[in-house]
Amino acid sequence: MTSTQGRPSKDKRILVVDDELPITELLQMALNFEGYDVGVAASGREALELTKTFRPDAIVLDVMMPGLDGFQVVKRLREERDGTPILFLTARDSVEDRVEGLRLGSDDYLTKPFSLAELTARIEAVLRRSGGGTTESSRQTFHDLTLDDETHEVLRAGKLVELTATEFKLLRFLMLNANKVVSKTQILDHVWEYDFGGDANIVETYISYLRKKLDQFGPPMIKTIRGVGYSLRAPEIREP
Known part of the structure; x- marks a missing residue:
């Protein structure tokens, strides 16, 4: 299969x-x-x-x-x-x-x-x-966000965003799945290394931490899809 x-x-x-x-x-x-x-x-x-x-x-x-x-x-x-x-x-x-x-x-x-x-x-x-290795950069880019795996740095609109190791892994997972909806269970499995046995509400807590840090430099990008999960999306452009 x-x-x-x-x-x-x-x-x-x-x-x-x-x-x-x-x-x-x-x-x-x-x-x-x-x-x-x-x-x-x-x-x-x-x-x-x-x-x-x-x-x-x-x-x-x-x-x-x-x-x-x-x-x-x-x-x-x-x-x-x-x-x-x-x-x-x-x-x-x-x-x-x-x-x-x-x-x-x-x-x-x-x-x-x-x-x-x-x-x-x-x-x-x-x-x-x-000769089949990836030649792509260590960087992940989405909208005005850039995440670099080698330097462990995140930039938004060219400004450095200070993240903890867990916040970095969470953002990386969201960026790899940009525009898709990921559930709490998927986040726990990928960010907390498959063996997390604590309170699943920790996902909400870290999403909140990440939002506060990213939203300092631009409009909100992490959307909550009620009853389903979270999605990283480009900010909505509002007409004046």
Whole structure:
């Protein structure tokens, strides 16, 4: 099965192959948030089929799967002269397994348990090495807002907006989904790293903080859609 949510900002497709549903759901959510278009396969055979139809720019592949395992998938792809970059994500951490994966033609090897931050960094590195890495700026821009991931700065109308780390992540998520409506649950999942167990009203609190800081330099941009969530939109132009 595949999941696409419009064309992502990075315009790159990642195929995640794992027979463990919690792993694929987590990776799908995390990589969607990073701007990738994500396809999901639950078996080696499904992965081979989706590689032809989904045409991924990179594959995140488990080794231990029933039927056709990850090593066999890589072997088949390379025999068919398919050079799609492959990153193994597996619990098999022996030196022999790593060597076998690389010998067969994988591009990287990451063992479970793993860090989402490290995984996304390795995907970026694999794409760069293959010539498929994103060339876009570290900046996100919407209307008069500019957010820079590298410098961790936010400007509105050319003026610096001082944000906390959480406010920065919240704004980044809103900008990645500009003009879309995002729910409290989606915000909690993406801004509070999937494991927040506290009061969901914290979203309202941080939306309020963010509004106050952004609205110092221009008309309101964060809209509340009652009963649904929030949306970052360009300010309405009022006729004189």
